[in-house]
Amino acid sequence: MLPLVKRDELRKEMEAGNVTVVDTMPADYYAREHLPGALNIPGFPYEDAARFTDELAGGLLPDPAVPIVVYCANVPCRNSELVGARLVELGYTDVRKYREGIEDWVRGELPTESSGP
Numbered sequence: 001m002l003p004l005v006k007r008d009e010l011r012k013e014m015e016a017g018n019v020t021v022v023d024t025m026p027a028d029y030y031a032r033e034h035l036p037g038a039l040n041i042p043g044f045p046y047e048d049a050a051r052f053t054d055e056l057a058g059g060l061l062p063d064p065a066v067p068i069v070v071y072c073a074n075v076p077c078r079n080s081e082l083v084g085a086r087l088v089e090l091g092y093t094d095v096r097k098y099r100e101g102i103e104d105w106v107r108g109e110l111p112t113e114s115s116g117p
Contacts (some may be wrong), residue, residue, distance in 0.1 A: 022087075
């Protein structure tokens, strides 16, 4: 299980530029709405999470020592745990999870971005 981070701590780290945030939702969900500056490594379908992580991590996250926070939709969502665990297996040394996900972020009335039309 990955170490957890709460909304306020994550927001402060993002504002300070001290963390790389990884959205683990499917690409179309990511395009509609994601945390500001978040990168996308899809963790769904679950059976493809490791392959997506293997294919994308090196290009998106070239420094395995950078602090990373993964998130998905909400507490029941498994995407972030699958992607985060695979990042650890690949040698990333500081991976945490925002378990409450984007639903909690939006509930906290914090800004989001979209990359879709």
